[in-house]
Amino acid sequence: GQQVQQSPTSLVLQEGENAELQCNFSTSLNSMQWFYQRPGGSLISVFYNPSGTKQSGRLTSTTVIKERRSSLHISSSQITDSGTYLCAMGSSNTNKVVFGTGTRLQVLP
């Protein structure tokens, strides 16, 4: 079954609203990474966060290994935040990285 589940699959916000993106994984992990992808674009690493909380500007990532989940919080969203956010889990069993199918975020003016 799917090892990495992302929710929601899509999200529409008004500019200035906050967003909470979730990533749940079914197996034990040893790494967690969040990526941002603009339509038709490449993947840009947003956070490498295997555990705990990291913040960068308006973005905060929290990974709780015991609960097998990671979240990405976007505060005061901007139109330029629109795109797809993917989480990727590194499995401690296989040494491979498994990607979620992403959350498509659209921020409206």
Add this chain to the structure above:
Amino acid sequence: DMKVTQMPRYLIKRMGENVLLECGQDMSHETMYWYRQDPGLGLQLIYISYDVDSNSEGDIPKGYRVSRKKREHFSLILDSAKTNQTSVYFCASSWGQGQDTQYFGPGTRLLVL
């Protein structure tokens, strides 16, 4: 400047033709990856390379092969391309074996007619 490059960026081939996708990185990363991305399926790992001539199948290796003769270059080869190999292909690299930040190339859009 840390960079992963891919060539070509766009490619149209006919079914049965051979396809060569090239990837380069300037960070001396040991590990390199080839993924394909399809709507609704996310990124799927095709092959992973741990160093020169040290390659391992990913989750969907069938119909693909790879070559890594230099640490900075990793090639993906489709012998006799099929229409279901139409996709966007991404190359990535990282220091370690999956536990480190991955850096992605810009992608190659392949259309197999």
